[in-house]
Amino acid sequence: MSTRRNLRWPISLGVSMIVLLVALTVGWIVLAVFGLLEDGKRAPIYVTFLSVGTTFLVLVLVGTILYLALSVKAINLTRRQSNFIDSVTHELKSPIASLKLYLQTLVRRSVSDEQRENFYGLMLDDVERLDHLINHLLDAGRVDREPTERDHVPIELADLLRSAARAVCLRYRLSDETIRMKLQPCQVTGSRVDLDMAFRNLLDNAIKYAGSPPEVHLDLRLTANGSAEVHIRDNGTGIPRHLRRKIFGRFVRLGSELQREKPGTGLGLYIVRQIVSRMKGKVQIVDGDQLGGAEFLVTLPGAVAVST
Structure with a gap:
């Protein structure tokens, strides 16, 4: 209001x-x-x-x-x-408050070995959450800087996508089958670190906003004009058509921070757009008809087929 x-x-x-x-x-x-x-x-x-x-x-x-x-x-x-500050403040305070509670419990009360091990696991989760947030903020600052020529190397895109999918499933403690992959082997030239960051952000976004249970399809194909097309689909609620371009802006998240249930900073898709644009590629949201949720299409030029 x-x-x-x-x-x-x-x-x-x-x-x-x-x-x-x-x-x-x-x-x-x-x-x-x-x-x-x-x-x-x-x-x-x-x-x-x-x-x-x-x-x-x-x-x-x-x-x-x-x-x-x-x-x-x-x-x-x-x-x-303002939404970004609210989001980051919440993302920082929640794990810190949780860590403080667990530490106070361990110091002031006598707990069993089983409870102690459980607390250690929960505390490690909070630390990983903080680490992920800090890395995300650092990535947003780094992505605006142009990579050097030595950063441009041949990248086997299918292998990179498999690695990114495994990392995201591991972070959310999901089975590898949550992300169903159909990947055609091909190679592009660019920064491996940046490209891995972009696809991890897209897959993280897909898992985060997917339905329950989450289901994500990851497809890679080589087009006739020498471009690699990566489709990422989820079974969530999708993104309204009139917001599909706006969502790639910096600090952009839909709605108010006080009403959101999903964590985030509004930087993930901005990072994706910057990286893909720097590779002379294109990222867009298209109409998905398979899972009913959002479908992201990333097009990268200069792709070549590789033998398996």
Whole structure:
């Protein structure tokens, strides 16, 4: 509700200014034309005033429209940054509070060996969660820097995808069969670290927003024009069509942080887009008809087939 109020005033003010400027421009033109018709001797003066005045009014109108657009964009960016801060704060506080509780229990109470081992496992989960969040934030800062030429190496994409899928299943303690793979062997050139990061983010996103039980399909095929196409499908609720481009922006998460159940920072898909774009590729959300959820399509140029 506060976001709507924040947007309402600049939009209302901007629209009012635009209407007034349009009315002023029309009035200026009408008066100048009537003056020109009534006093033909001063025609050059009226034409000059008409041209100069109309030009200035149009420039002011364009400036007002640009100011309105930039104001709305700035407010939206502030909202996304606020959501990002709320998200990161929650992601940091939750495991820290959990660790504190387990440590206090171990220090102040006598627990059995079985309970102690269980606490150790839960504490390790919290540490891994913190480590994942910190690495995610570091990745977002690193992805804006161009890789060096030595980072560009031949990559067997099928092997990289299998490794990323296993890592994501291990993180969520899921069976490897959760991600069903159909991979055609092919090779691309790029940064292995960056590409692994991109596909781990996509697969992590698919598992996180999949249905219950989660089901993800991972397909790789080589096209006739020498591009590698990677399809990642899940059985979740999908992403509305009007939000499919917006979702790749920095700090963008759908809804309010206070109403979300899924953890995240709004940086994962931004990282994916930056990496894929740097490889002259394309990532998009397409209409999926197999599982009913979201389907991401990553297209990477310069792929070649490899023998198995």
